[in-house]
Amino acid sequence: MAGVRLEHIFKKYPGSDKATVIDINLDIKDKEFLVLVGPSGCGKSTTLRMIAGLEEISEGKMYIGDRVVNDVAPKDRDIAMVFQSYALYPHMSVYQNMAFGLKLRKVKKEEIDKKVREAARILDIEHLLERKPKALSGGQRQRVALGRAIVRDPQVFLMDEPLSNLDAKLRGQMRAEITKLVKRLETTCIYVTHDQTEAMTMGDRIVVMYDGIIQQAASPEQLYNEPTNLFVAGFIGSPTMNFITGTLSEVSGAVRFRAENLDVEVPGGKAQIIRNKGYIGKEVIMGVRPEDIHEEPVFLEASPNTIFTSLVDVTENLGHEMLLYLSGLGGGTVIARVDGRSTTREGSKPKLAIDMNKIHLFDKESELNILLG
Amino acid sequence: MDSEVLRQKLEQLTGKRTGIKQLGRQLSASLFRIGKQDEPVFYEDKLLVPLYESDGRVTVVWVEMEGLTPLEVQLTDYAARNFAIALQATGVKEEGEVEARQLGSWLNSQLEQEKDDIEIPDDIALKGRLFGDTIPFLLSSENVHSPQITYRSLMKLLRSYFEKEILLIPLLEKEWLILARKELLTGGDDKEDEEDNEDDLLAQTCMGLHELIASEWVGVFHLAVAPAIVPVKGLTGSVALLRETIVLGRIFQVGEYIHLPWELHLERLVNSIPVVRRRQLLGQIGDYTSLLADKEMLLTLETFFEMDCNVSETAKKLYIHRNTLLYRLDKIKQETGADVRSFSDAAIVKLTMLLYKVTKRK
Numbered sequence: 001m002a003g004v005r006l007e008h009i010f011k012k013y014p015g016s017d018k019a020t021v022i023d024i025n026l027d028i029k030d031k032e033f034l035v036l037v038g039p040s041g042c043g044k045s046t047t048l049r050m051i052a053g054l055e056e057i058s059e060g061k062m063y064i065g066d067r068v069v070n071d072v073a074p075k076d077r078d079i080a081m082v083f084q085s086y087a088l089y090p091h092m093s094v095y096q097n098m099a100f101g102l103k104l105r106k107v108k109k110e111e112i113d114k115k116v117r118e119a120a121r122i123l124d125i126e127h128l129l130e131r132k133p134k135a136l137s138g139g140q141r142q143r144v145a146l147g148r149a150i151v152r153d154p155q156v157f158l159m160d161e162p163l164s165n166l167d168a169k170l171r172g173q174m175r176a177e178i179t180k181l182v183k184r185l186e187t188t189c190i191y192v193t194h195d196q197t198e199a200m201t202m203g204d205r206i207v208v209m210y211d212g213i214i215q216q217a218a219s220p221e222q223l224y225n226e227p228t229n230l231f232v233a234g235f236i237g238s239p240t241m242n243f244i245t246g247t248l249s250e251v252s253g254a255v256r257f258r259a260e261n262l263d264v265e266v267p268g269g270k271a272q273i274i275r276n277k278g279y280i281g282k283e284v285i286m287g288v289r290p291e292d293i294h295e296e297p298v299f300l301e302a303s304p305n306t307i308f309t310s311l312v313d314v315t316e317n318l319g320h321e322m323l324l325y326l327s328g329l330g331g332g333t334v335i336a337r338v339d340g341r342s343t344t345r346e347g348s349k350p351k352l353a354i355d356m357n358k359i360h361l362f363d364k365e366s367e368l369n370i371l372l373g
Numbered sequence: 374m375d376s377e378v379l380r381q382k383l384e385q386l387t388g389k390r391t392g393i394k395q396l397g398r399q400l401s402a403s404l405f406r407i408g409k410q411d412e413p414v415f416y417e418d419k420l421l422v423p424l425y426e427s428d429g430r431v432t433v434v435w436v437e438m439e440g441l442t443p444l445e446v447q448l449t450d451y452a453a454r455n456f457a458i459a460l461q462a463t464g465v466k467e468e469g470e471v472e473a474r475q476l477g478s479w480l481n482s483q484l485e486q487e488k489d490d491i492e493i494p495d496d497i498a499l500k501g502r503l504f505g506d507t508i509p510f511l512l513s514s515e516n517v518h519s520p521q522i523t524y525r526s527l528m529k530l531l532r533s534y535f536e537k538e539i540l541l542i543p544l545l546e547k548e549w550l551i552l553a554r555k556e557l558l559t560g561g562d563d564k565e566d567e568e569d570n571e572d573d574l575l576a577q578t579c580m581g582l583h584e585l586i587a588s589e590w591v592g593v594f595h596l597a598v599a600p601a602i603v604p605v606k607g608l609t610g611s612v613a614l615l616r617e618t619i620v621l622g623r624i625f626q627v628g629e630y631i632h633l634p635w636e637l638h639l640e641r642l643v644n645s646i647p648v649v650r651r652r653q654l655l656g657q658i659g660d661y662t663s664l665l666a667d668k669e670m671l672l673t674l675e676t677f678f679e680m681d682c683n684v685s686e687t688a689k690k691l692y693i694h695r696n697t698l699l700y701r702l703d704k705i706k707q708e709t710g711a712d713v714r715s716f717s718d719a720a721i722v723k724l725t726m727l728l729y730k731v732t733k734r735k
Contacts, residue, residue, distance in 0.1 A: 041672045053592045087584035090577045194692045
């Protein structure tokens with residue numbers, strides 16, 4: 001097994017004005033499950049394809065283990081890939097599809113047979129081995145593509161949106177299976193997805209990309225609790241983080257955040273950072289996760305300086321939780337996630353309070369998190 | 374020196390019609406001692422000098438006999454033998470590379486002269502294998518740093534993949550034509566496959582082949598496939614189409630490596646408009662520069678058109694909320710006056726995008 005290192009990697013397509021991938025630096029540890037996540041066109045697939053050797057690297061150095069692989073052909077990189085399109089070999093049976101890579105590497109027939117049957121057993125496709133790809137469902141095809149990768153016993157698995165062609169139920173199931181499988185095989189895995197749920201549940205570490213640039217690389221917990229900028233804060237979490245534009249001011253020795261229909265006190269530790277960084281009197285963006293807005297009386301009692309009142313436009317009861325769509329705060333809609341047994345109804349104006357220890361403040365221009373670093 | 378050059382030189386030397394031909398197994402066995410060094414023979418008014426044998430078929434260089442002097446016969450034999458020895462030294466003879474290069478060289482010269490409807494002539498050694506229904510693939514490598522691609526290694530990979538007879542024709546330095554029997558689409562025995570859409574089957578086959586060559590061999594390259602042809606008549610036209618498809622794919626499908634001619638009709642039309650006229654058209658349609666320079670908007674429009682202007686499907690494909698998409702479409706309308714939800718505006722915007730891509734207006 002091996003780690004993968006990317007040093008100042010750029011990708012620029014001929015004829016285009018701007019690079020698709022810009023100065024990527026990443027050190028992926030041996031046996032790590034790393035997820036590249038971001039919206040369409042952010043450069044995550046291009047980065048993966050460069051690791052695979054399916055895209056030329058315009059600038060920078062790529063290492064697999066201790067070896068620079070910029071000029072190494074994909075077949076010699078000891079990697080195995082699984083793609084969204086699961087391009088199976090249409091004229092071959094499932095068995096032949098899985099065995100073909102080994103056959104090319106002149107692995108003995110008995111060894112190939114053992115590996116293929118073992119992978120088929122793990123993926124529960126033993127009964128499909130004689131079928132052709134066209135006779136398989138989407139989920140089955142994806143399993144075959146995974147099987148083809150597994151039998152190779154590679155140093156690194158590369159997966160590009162492998163589940164996005166599957167229906168929701170199967171995705172959930174396959175998500176857990178892939179995680180389990182990769183842990184069991186003890187292989188480094190680089191996984192590309194647009195889906196933050198997949199990223200948060202599968203990755204040891206997540207790299208959020210936007211516009212060809214790494215926005216943040218961190219553990220799922222850190223990404224959720226300490227987003228470095230507005231993009232990451234908004235991208236990770238569902239429903240997304242609420243953003244309220246307002247001004248920070250010093251009132252009677254305390255720092256307050258004021259916006260339309262909202263006036264709340266910032267706790268001491270955060271207030272000191274704001275003072276030190278010179279943000280008093282400046283307009284900033286406050287980020288609050290929906291679950292950090294509370295309506296429980298105990299919380300309201302303990303947080304008198306963060307209470308506000310707002311009109312509930314819509315409620316969505318999901319059973320175990322209820323989403324309240326609040327209007328008028330900072331001029332936009334704010335979502336609060338409260339207990340599913342809440343009695344709050346549409347059209348009411350309940351008292352709510354923000355857990356100010358969990359808030360994030362972002363510079364309006366640079367969009368960086370003021371409270372970090 | 375490739376076999377086509379040998380043929381041309383012998384033709385110049387003798388002033389007689391000359392060709393390279395791969396003989397059938399039966400004729401090979403009756404004229405030559407397979408597997409042994411052999412002498413030239415006279416057959417049907419031609420001098421046949423054996424070059425090498427592959428799988429029971431002997432490839433010969435032939436020269437028309439009439440009026441040939443004994444000295445010319447000797448010289449022909451001498452030149453052909455030296456060529457065969459040189460080939461043996463490079464180790465290419467068993468793969469049929471010589472005949473393939475001869476055909477490649479002929480195809481290149483026809484296409485340079487823009488002749489794309491010429492039948493394969495008799496002096497092309499592989500002609501006898503160009504009569505069945507065949508699927509042509511064109512592979513164009515883009516690797517700058519990788520080592521030179523060899524005919525032998527690619528042929529070996531393709532043979533093990535298709536498990537059927539194929540032809541690999543080297544064209545330009547990094548360009549290869551692959552001719553595979555049409556049966557590969559159906560696996561040969563599945564009757565129900567015939568009902569499947571041939572374009573879909575070709576696309577799947579192309580994807581499988583791309584995956585194979587990319588991961589098992591060369592990495593970065595473009596691949597195009599065209600509908601099945603009988604090569605003896607349709608090969609020049611098909612190669613011209615495939616070359617054009619890859620050129621259009623490189624311009625219009627940046628970041629993609631599989632290009633299908635039936636998906637590039639509009640692109641072909643736009644590309645055929647002279648540059649000056651394209652710029653005029655762009656000027657007349659209106660200013661879309663800032664819109665099309667915005668990566669997010671461009672992706673939104675491309676996906677919207679790819680999804681047949683279906684809002685829900687586009688939002689799903691872009692992984693954004695339907696309302697976000699509607700907001701973006703409204704913004705486009707505000708900025709350009711074009712509502713891409715209406716057919717006529719959508720058509721204009723689509724054409725503008727293509728014109729913009731091909732002219733790369735800054």
